[in-house]
Amino acid sequence: MPVKYIPYVPNTVEGQAVLDNISRTQRVLRYRDNDKVISKIMRGMPYYEMEKQEQVGEESENLVIRGECLSACAYLKEQGIKVDLVYIDPPFASGADYAKTVNIRRDPKLAEKIKKAEEELEIDELKAFEETMYGDIWQKEDYLNWMHENLMAIKSIMSETASIYVHLDTKIGHYVKILLDEVFGEEKFINEIIWYYNDKFATGGNSMDKNHDNIFLYSKEQDYVFHPIIIPKDKTTTRALRKKVDGKTVNVLDENGNKIYEQYSEKKEDDVWQIGRTISKNEYLSYSTQKPEKLLSRIIKASSNKEMTVVDFFGGSGVTAKVAHDLGRKFIHVDIGINSIQTTRDRLVEVGASFQILEIKDGVSLFRNPQQTMDKLAKLIPGLQQKVPGVGKFWFGALQDSKLGTVPVYVPNLIDGSEKVLDVPAVNRIINEELQNLEINAQKAIVYYVDVDDHKSLEKFIKDNNATQTTIELKDLKEILHAIVVEDEIETKSIKTKEGFEVEITKFVSDRLNQKINDFNEKGNLQAINKGKKFSPITISEEGLELIEYLSLDCENAEGVWSSSSEIKIDKLGYISVNGQKTKDFWNGKISADKKPLRLKIRNISGDETVKVFE
Ligand SMILES: C[S@@+](CC[C@H](N)C(=O)[O-])C[C@H]1O[C@@H](n2cnc3c(N)ncnc32)[C@H](O)[C@@H]1O
Structure with a gap:
């Protein structure tokens, strides 16, 4: 809450x-008499x-x-x-749906070798798949x-x-x-x-x-x-110099009574701004x-x-x-x-x-963003099927129960924050509108919530007002949401060097990404077969380092607020930025710091972060 x-x-x-x-901002509660607003709830x-x-x-x-x-x-x-x-x-x-292109980075072991071959490649041909950012x-x-x-x-x-x-x-x-x-x-x-x-x-x-x-x-x-906003003029113009005297605009004259002319190469911008939409390469x-x-x-x-x-x-x-x-x-x-x-x-x-x-x-463990969380939820509710005949769009889907038949399932739309709290107006809509709109006879419906306004009064409201035969089961979505975030696995080797400390990433395994890449390969393969073409699937090395986008060492705290003592960001062409400074180097699979690192954070190419705390 x-x-x-x-x-x-x-x-x-x-x-x-x-x-x-x-x-x-008002949550309108209409029931029994559908046109009459019984109460308006104004939340802040x-x-x-x-x-x-x-x-x-x-x-x-x-x-x-x-x-x-x-x-x-x-x-x-x-x-x-x-x-x-x-x-x-x-x-x-x-x-x-807006999506981000996710590019597999270079395998550090092969970096130099493939550099030459890739020099002739277009960026589009780099190995890439997409992640939805928001719907x-x-x-x-x-x-x-x-x-x-x-x-x-x-x-x-x-x-x-x-x-x-x-x-x-x-x-x-x-x-x-x-x-x-x-x-x-x-x-x-x-x-x-x-x-x-x-x-x-x-x-x-x-x-x-x-x-x-x-x-x-x-x-x-x-x-x-x-x-x-002052912008340059297309053409320089010449105009008589003017000034305001007693509220009137008059020409400024020289000592001989002649107008003074000035050249104008700038002007005030109006409300039509012509600015290209294309983002330049260094900004993109x-x-x-x-x-x-x-x-x-x-x-x-x-x-x-x-x-x-x-x-x-x-x-x-x-x-x-x-x-x-x-x-x-x-x-x-x-x-x-x-x-x-x-x-x-x-x-x-x-x-x-x-x-x-x-x-x-806010109690919601999102999987990257609300859209991807919603997509993932569909797979995480055991047995859930979407687009079930007779169960309209209001419902997230339905379960098939051998005894109860079709059980419609409601899940709040995480993209619309106002749906997160299940309150009387929301439940009222379910029991007095949406259950009646079902084209099936539902004995039971499951209603997921992230937060409940007042559990007891909600249960009472359902008991007193549910005119249908359908039993409503309220379930906490947070229990499923917690399971949604699974960490990646990181294996490292740390050594003390002359300059300080060095951590080598020896293995990186991301089940989330592997799943995504498998799906991508399957789809690509099918498409290729249909078109009679050859498809070269994305393959990941055993070490999996090409799935890493960013690493940071924290030498100050082993828990709590992150303080980045040293960081490396790998761009889509494989070049690294070290502590925010761009370089023309490729990543060698290591990261170093002056002091002893207490923990390591790795962000994979889809943006999931995993922290490894050193003993
Ligand atoms: C059109 S994009 C903004 C692009 C931005 N002006 C730029 O130049 O990069 C809209 C953004 O709103 C975010 N968004 C969507 N719903 C939101 C919410 N309720 N609160 C905050 N951000 C939200 C999305 O994640 C997305 O990044």
């Missing part, structure tokens, strides 16, 4: 046009405990937080932290409810002169603008920025190419920080939906001053945090996915930033 709920203050602005088909933001995971560099106010936007806002509010500029690029309800498939109403809740939470931690940039696309932008008017007030709307990119492949078809995103800019109050981090630094640089320069705090609650590749750091601002990066936290961490280490990594302890 959250430690407590923190109210969203201030309330939404009165008198705005509102969307009528969403319930907003769920405040969970926060655990410090790692300290990078000096103590500072910069934060990288793994968790949901909503809980991060609750934490900031509880800590009394206010932010001066918000940029968010939330999922767009685009109907897509962006929503019902529009659910999305808008979720968005409304997030906007309310964000507003509550904005400083008096803060502004917010909300980055959306043409499919959802107009809906969210109405929410923004409602939450911030129409008079706080400053600009709709059209980010125009004409470097996208033409898609053709019978419509015009969609080559822009919409970014809405709102302020918290009437006064806000703003600096005009294989994070789908990664935005260019140039875009964030404009936003941060226009709407913040040095030392101010810039936050991105859907931080992804960490572009906002990185650019904020470069421009001398403080940063807060929030994201729900482990890949985002790792990508951002490494990106910030490279530029020498100091920050702490925090994790929101």
